[in-house]
Amino acid sequence: MTPISTPVPLILASTSPYRRALLERLGLPFSTAAPDVDERPHPGESPSELVRRLAEAKARAVAENHPDALIIGSDQVACLDDAILGKPGDHQTAMAQLERASGRCALFQTGLCVLDTRSGQAQTLVEPFRVHFRVLSRARIQGYLERERPYDCAGSFKSEGLGIALFERLEGDDPNALIGLPLIRLIPLLEAAGHCPLGS
Incomplete structure (x- = not known):
């Protein structure tokens, strides 16, 4: 009798609820694990290089305690005029970010890594997504922030929530990338490793 093969454990190297x-x-x-990674950019490192490196670094940090698993690492930055917009952390910073973004286009870049700890092989990619903001008054920004408080989100909004009202249009192949994990690009990587959401 042929034994039934069981997919290796799947681990998300992130504590992000999103x-x-x-x-x-x-x-x-799947299970989750917190990666211990220094997320500061290296000198001269571009945003796309940064998120690709950090996505793999997070996966490999978790791999140290999981030698027989498939690990997903991801990292995201938002950029306006090539300057990185981090997570605001507080109301004042979020106000400044959204005022600066008003009427303009921000580029979100999401790094993705799928690491097979059995072989040490890592597949990495960077998924871009552009957000075109409406012209926003200070009062509207204030009202949005008071209602949704997106202070732990890069760019100071939650696109899956009321943040959608801030946009004129979205431009990209995978809207999930904007939230932090490009599922459309992730699925074929998982399938290649034996984790098929739709079955065989």
Whole structure:
């Protein structure tokens, strides 16, 4: 009798509730682990290089304690005029970010890594997504921030929530990338490793 092969454990190298909620949509069992990674950019490192490096670094940091697993790492930055917009952390910084973004286009870049710890092989990519903001008055920005308080989100908004009202249009192949995990690009990487959301 041929033994039934079981997919290796799937681990999300993140404690982000947004990434966890996205991955749950695929219906695959997984666990989460917190990666201990210095997220400061290297001198001269571009935003795309930064997120690709950090996505893999997060996966490899978790791999140290999981030698037989498939690990997903991800990292995201938002850029306006080539300057990185981090997570605001407070109301004042969020106000400044959204006032600066008003009527303009911000580029979000999301790094993705799928690491097979059995072989040490890592597949990495960077998924771009552009957000075109409406012209926003200070009063509207203030009202939005008071209602949604997106202070832990790069760019100071939640696109899956009321933040959608800030946009004129979105431009990209995978809207999930804007939230932090590009599921459309992730699925074929998982399937190649034996984790198929739709079955065989």
